[in-house]
Amino acid sequence: MTAETLHQLTQRFLEYTDRYRLNGVLHPMHQLKLEHTVRVAADARAIAAAMHWPEEEIYLAEAIGLFHDIARFPQYQQYQSFSDHATVDHGDLGAQTVEDEGILSDIASEPRSVILHAVKHHNKKSRPSDASAHQDKHLRLIRDADRLDIFFVCWENIHSGQIHRHPEMVMNLDFYGPPSDTVIHQFERGEPLDYRCMTTMADRFILQLSWIHDLSFNETKRLVRNRCILEKFIDVLPVRTDPLLRCFQKTANFLARA
Numbered sequence: 001m002t003a004e005t006l007h008q009l010t011q012r013f014l015e016y017t018d019r020y021r022l023n024g025v026l027h028p029m030h031q032l033k034l035e036h037t038v039r040v041a042a043d044a045r046a047i048a049a050a051m052h053w054p055e056e057e058i059y060l061a062e063a064i065g066l067f068h069d070i071a072r073f074p075q076y077q078q079y080q081s082f083s084d085h086a087t088v089d090h091g092d093l094g095a096q097t098v099e100d101e102g103i104l105s106d107i108a109s110e111p112r113s114v115i116l117h118a119v120k121h122h123n124k125k126s127r128p129s130d131a132s133a134h135q136d137k138h139l140r141l142i143r144d145a146d147r148l149d150i151f152f153v154c155w156e157n158i159h160s161g162q163i164h165r166h167p168e169m170v171m172n173l174d175f176y177g178p179p180s181d182t183v184i185h186q187f188e189r190g191e192p193l194d195y196r197c198m199t200t201m202a203d204r205f206i207l208q209l210s211w212i213h214d215l216s217f218n219e220t221k222r223l224v225r226n227r228c229i230l231e232k233f234i235d236v237l238p239v240r241t242d243p244l245l246r247c248f249q250k251t252a253n254f255l256a257r258a
Contacts, residue, residue: 001059001111012103013037013066020073029082033072036149041065043223044145050219057138060111064118064142067103070094083172084123085195095120110134118142125192140216147211148220151229154208158236174200176238183207184243188250201238208233209251221258230255 020030044065048058071094072082079087095116098104104112117135121128122142131139157163163175177200186193187206190213198204212229215221224230230252237244 001056001063001107003059005107006059006063009063009103009107010066013070016070016101016103017073020077027076029076030073032153033069033076036153037066037069039149039152040068040142040145043148044141047141047145047217047219047223051217060114061138061141061145063111064115064138065145067094067098067115067119068122068142068146070097070119089123091120091123114138122146144215144217144220147208147215148223148227150211151208151224151233152227154204155229155232155236158238159232173198173204176200177202178239178241179203179206179244179247184247187247202241202244205233205237206244206247209247212251213254218258221255225255 017026017030017034020026026034041062042065045058045062048061053061069090071088071090071092074097075087075090075093076082081087082090084090098116098119104115107115114135117131118139121131121139123146127136127139127143179202180197180199182197183193183203183206186197187210193207193210195207198207212221212224215224230248234245234248
């Protein structure tokens, strides 16, 4: 992918999201996702560059960052929710949206397949085993970049109080409740966390700790350390219990070894 192609795709992305403006303004939840997308694209580019990927691969990584959450716009407009469990899978809808809109119609088949694969699977619990090496490399990168910014969004919206002005961010979780025993045990055993068992914001924090353990690239882990993600999380925890703090200590030990 070239710089010119990336510029064209950026314009197409912005033209698409502009459709959701009312009197020139996006709904706060759409604005949240637009800002998230811009940061994820920038982080994807930065991580790829730090690993000395070829220039065309860096541009491709940034393009994937732009489109990874495109489904959040129609999803929220229709359902007023970002809960995939209660609405639609935003990875599946994202790939469908990119195709239906013809956004990649003039992109070569190989980068197009990599973008669509990454958009479709970036939010899944596990990566598909039948992907090509090229597809899997970029899928792992967008999962890292996406999670890196979700960590920031979670902290920032609690720190600022925004999460209480827009409770849909919490997705019906008990903000002040303790972590669930099932979620604690799943984390301690290194098992995938079952979203259906999550009932509190503390459970959501444990989910994000599990994502740190699942990061693919050491460069991403370095950014987690440099951005003081664990310290920021602890600063805004709505509840503190010994089992929850042990999860944080386990993750801190993991990052120290990475």
